[in-house]
Amino acid sequence: MPLDDRYQLAFRLYPYARSADQDTDRPVRHPVVVMGGGPVGIAMALDLGLQGIPVVLLDDHEGVGQGSRAICFAKRTLEIAHRYGCGRPMLDNGVLWNVGKVFHDDRQIYEFDLLPEDGHRNPAFINLQQPHFERFLVERVREAQAAGAPIALRGKNRIDAVAVRDDHVVIDITTPDGPYRIEADWLIGCDGASSPLRKMMGLDFEGRVFQDNFLIADITMKADFPTERWFWFEPHFKSGDSALLHKQPDGVWRIDFQLGWDIDRKEEMKEENIRRRLDAMLGPDVEYELVWTSIYTFQCRRMRNFRHGRVIFAGDAAHQVSPFGARGANSGIQDVDNLGWKLGLVLNGTAPESLLDSYDLERRHGADENILNSSRSTDFITPKSKISRAFRNAVLDLAEHHAFARPLVNSGRLSVPCVYDGLPLNTPDGLPGGPARTRPGAPCPDAPIGGGFLLDHLGWDFALLGVGVDVPDRFDAEGLTLRGLTVPAEGDIKDRYLGDTTCAVYLIRPDQHVAGRWPAFDAERVSAALARSMGKD
Amino acid sequence: MFLNTLPNITDPDGFYAELLGVHEGLSDEDSIALNARLVLILANHIGDRAILTEALAVATKGGAK
Numbered sequence: 001m002p003l004d005d006r007y008q009l010a011f012r013l014y015p016y017a018r019s020a021d022q023d024t025d026r027p028v029r030h031p032v033v034v035m036g037g038g039p040v041g042i043a044m045a046l047d048l049g050l051q052g053i054p055v056v057l058l059d060d061h062e063g064v065g066q067g068s069r070a071i072c073f074a075k076r077t078l079e080i081a082h083r084y085g086c087g088r089p090m091l092d093n094g095v096l097w098n099v100g101k102v103f104h105d106d107r108q109i110y111e112f113d114l115l116p117e118d119g120h121r122n123p124a125f126i127n128l129q130q131p132h133f134e135r136f137l138v139e140r141v142r143e144a145q146a147a148g149a150p151i152a153l154r155g156k157n158r159i160d161a162v163a164v165r166d167d168h169v170v171i172d173i174t175t176p177d178g179p180y181r182i183e184a185d186w187l188i189g190c191d192g193a194s195s196p197l198r199k200m201m202g203l204d205f206e207g208r209v210f211q212d213n214f215l216i217a218d219i220t221m222k223a224d225f226p227t228e229r230w231f232w233f234e235p236h237f238k239s240g241d242s243a244l245l246h247k248q249p250d251g252v253w254r255i256d257f258q259l260g261w262d263i264d265r266k267e268e269m270k271e272e273n274i275r276r277r278l279d280a281m282l283g284p285d286v287e288y289e290l291v292w293t294s295i296y297t298f299q300c301r302r303m304r305n306f307r308h309g310r311v312i313f314a315g316d317a318a319h320q321v322s323p324f325g326a327r328g329a330n331s332g333i334q335d336v337d338n339l340g341w342k343l344g345l346v347l348n349g350t351a352p353e354s355l356l357d358s359y360d361l362e363r364r365h366g367a368d369e370n371i372l373n374s375s376r377s378t379d380f381i382t383p384k385s386k387i388s389r390a391f392r393n394a395v396l397d398l399a400e401h402h403a404f405a406r407p408l409v410n411s412g413r414l415s416v417p418c419v420y421d422g423l424p425l426n427t428p429d430g431l432p433g434g435p436a437r438t439r440p441g442a443p444c445p446d447a448p449i450g451g452g453f454l455l456d457h458l459g460w461d462f463a464l465l466g467v468g469v470d471v472p473d474r475f476d477a478e479g480l481t482l483r484g485l486t487v488p489a490e491g492d493i494k495d496r497y498l499g500d501t502t503c504a505v506y507l508i509r510p511d512q513h514v515a516g517r518w519p520a521f522d523a524e525r526v527s528a529a530l531a532r533s534m535g536k537d
Numbered sequence: 538m539f540l541n542t543l544p545n546i547t548d549p550d551g552f553y554a555e556l557l558g559v560h561e562g563l564s565d566e567d568s569i570a571l572n573a574r575l576v577l578i579l580a581n582h583i584g585d586r587a588i589l590t591e592a593l594a595v596a597t598k599g600g601a602k
Binding site: 107373376379380385386387388391395396397398400401402403404406407408410413 | 541542543544545546549550553554556557560561563565568572595599600
């Protein structure tokens with residue numbers, strides 16, 4: 001098969017360059033190879049490279065594809081990006097938004113405000129076109145490379161075959177200069193929803209296909225719509241069964257129309273037909289230009305397992321959701337956040353290989369939660385029977401004047417990170433009266449401390465946090481050195497980490513999730529919890 | 538007004554999914570019958586006649602103020 005581009009590039013960020021691996025007699029062995037240079041693959045390479053782990057990323061293109069695609073990036077993603085050192089340009093270039101309005105026919109039935117409580121570095125969401133999100137990640141890779149991070153991005157390197165052995169993977173690659181072969185101790189599949197790697201390995205990808213089509217039209221226009229998310233059920237302008245209007249940077253607006261199941265795709269993609277729908281919505285006097293259009297269907301599905309020996313899947317390759325709720329790209333970045341430190345500890349011999357099974361368990365838990373939420377949203381937006389439409393419209397009908405019906409309106413439950421409740425790396429809660437939001441398994445909520453933010457002090461390594469009680473600055477256990485941070489019991493940190501108690505000690509994982517918590521520092525308990533969190537149990 | 542029209546259901550999404558779930562695969566007639574039984578069961582649980590009268594009025598008016 002020739003090595004032709006399957007799509008146009010927005011940014012050519014990693015042009016093909018011949019590597020030394022192509023001129024050796026024997027295949028060169030690498031600790032980690034990442035397949036796929038989308039947001040998840042690049043983030044994976046960045047996470048490992050910043051830990052000092054050599055990583056080679058292979059992509060069959062030379063950069064980022066065109067099209068806005070994912071546009072909503074959630075607070076947790078921004079926190080992770082901040083840890084990687086590229087949160088700032090995302091915040092500076094993204095559109096911050098908080099307010100959403102929901103309409104039925106020609107009536108506004110309610111509005112919601114996602115503005116989180118004070119005391120967080122990052123907002124609930126930014127809108128940013130996916131190519132820019134990816135570009136900021138790649139720019140951070142370049143900066144990290146310049147500082148010595150062992151990351152190689154190889155464009156126009158298409159993986160055509162893999163042979164999975166017990167302790168490594170043999171990888172056959174096609175390039176413009178012909179084929180070559182390398183080996184990897186670990187291969188990470190970040191090659192997207194239609195994952196060629198999954199197919200090469202003959203692995204399942206099962207779930208639900210939703211019988212509906214949605215038209216995306218990204219347009220630039222001169223119009224006075226506010227920076228809000230507007231969603232219509234059964235809109236009066238009849239451009240679709242539902243419609244969505246959302247602002248992006250650079251004067252671009254995302255508009256979505258629900259087209260139904262039985263459509264003529266080719267006919268609907270004709271510019272005059274797209275414009276007819278847009279004109280009906282925007283009115284005859286609004287001037288606009290089409291930037292990007294696409295028709296898509298929804299699927300909610302995941303692989304049965306994300307780890308297959310020395311091959312691990314992440315992002316859309318492992319799980320796919322409908323876009324309502326922005327749970328696709330955001331959950332992929334959380335996969336990377338979860339896998340990075342575990343692979344790091346396994347590769348340097350500090351933790352057993354079985355730690356990687358916890359990635360499989362924890363992120364399947366996350367994927368199930370995302371699939372559940374996005375399936376429910378899709379069922380509300382696309383009622384699949386007469387009775388479900390009757391209930392849906394009853395909810396919409398009552399929601400304008402009766403508050404009780406508003407929580408039932410579901411135009412998308414927006415992405416929040418999952419809590420790894422009841423999973424084996426957690427130590428059972430040892431802090432009676434502690435807040436539920438910081439229970440073992442939960443991601444640490446941010447809070448201001450000393451002119452900065454708490455999350456700046458957590459991440460990359462295991463850490464101890466003492467709130468209103470001392471923890472040692474350094475604590476050696478299980479082959480690791482933990483940093484200790486003692487903070488006074490006041491302000492937001494008191495509300496978020498103490499609740500009804502007076503002091504607490506938290507053991508926090510390298511991905512900023514809580515591993516265990518107690519009223520005071522106890523070396524033995526902390527060591528046991530640490531061992532458990534490293535998969536040594 | 539004694540009828541509570543403020544949000545009162547924990548896990549609203551889970552409840553809604555369960556509600557649609559019991560209708561799944563039913564004919565329209567069977568769904569109507571199920572809804573009728575459900576209204577009677579819930580009405581009995583509420584019991585208070587004044588509240589039931591209010592609820593009937595709110596449902597009759599629908600989306601109108």
